[in-house]
Amino acid sequence: MTARAAGGAMEKFQARYFTPREVSAHAQPGDLWVSYLGRVYDLSPLVRQHKGDVLLRPILEAAGKDISHWFNPKTRDIQTHVDPLTGCVKYYTPQGRFIHISPQLPRSDWANDFGLPWWKDSKYEVGILASKTRRVRIVNTLTSQEHVLEVCAEESMWEILRRYLPHNAHAASYTWKYEGVNLDMDKTLEQNKIPDEDAEFYRLNLDADLYTPGILLYFNDDLTEF
Known part of the structure; x- marks a missing residue:
């Protein structure tokens, strides 16, 4: 594959998937991600905008976590x-009132002209949370180096290749194979008939990490690099 063809293939994938582990790595006030209802959000700009506001506390405490339990999945x-005090329907925030949640009673110092509340504002969305993650072993047959990656089950092989680039900048210069068959880089692991056998391991009460499928890379003598 030429560099131009490989680069074009990589550019096709605009959707980004993240593992829960990747979300949890963003757990600081200056770099704060959360996930909810299957999506991943970068709330760092919100934190900067409201720095020092006591209503940030629940959000800061949720840094790097999934907060789907804050939401009604039907209404999102x-x-x-x-509310037992007013008899009115109010947002339920047992973790504490947070940014864009109105106070229990009307107050003259609370402005509601902020537009969309942050949880409805798509500008904070950075990608999709993996419904499931998988481990794969990438073996470079040229160098005999092996790396185990945690990937998202929904990702295509191109997206998995992108994850592997820190270990091998010329990853697109290789033919990727599983059990001797060339992989379709536009398809997922499952679509390439690399089965997810975790359920079977759990059924047998075995550690699923005892077996990690191996993908073999064969060098094509072409130094494609991203």
């Missing part, structure tokens, strides 16, 4: 309840 809005 914050959970609600009937």
Whole structure:
């Protein structure tokens, strides 16, 4: 594959998938990600905008975590309840009131002209949370080096190749094979008939990490690099 063809293939994949482990790595006030309802959000700009506001506390405490339990999955809005004090339907925030949640009672110092609340604002979305992750062993037959990657089950082989680039900048210069068969780089592991056998391991009460499928890379004598 030429560098131009490989580069074009890589550019096709605009959707980004993230593992829970990757989300958890962004757990600082200056670099704060959360996930909810299957999506990943970078709330760092929100934190900077409201720096010092006490209403940031629940968000700061949720840094790097999945907060789907804050939401009603049908409405994709914050959970609600009937406020016992006012008898009105209000957002339910047992973790504490946070940015863009109105106070329990009307207050003259609370402005509601902020537009979309942060959890409805798509500008914070950075990608999709993996529904499941898998481990794969990448073996470079030229150098005999092996690397185990945690990947998202939804990712194509091109996206897995992208994850492997830190270990081998010329990864696209190799033919990727599983059990002697060339892999279709536009398809996922499952679509390439690399089965996910975790359920079978769990059924047998075995550690799924005892077996990691191996993908073999064969050098094509062409130094494609990204």
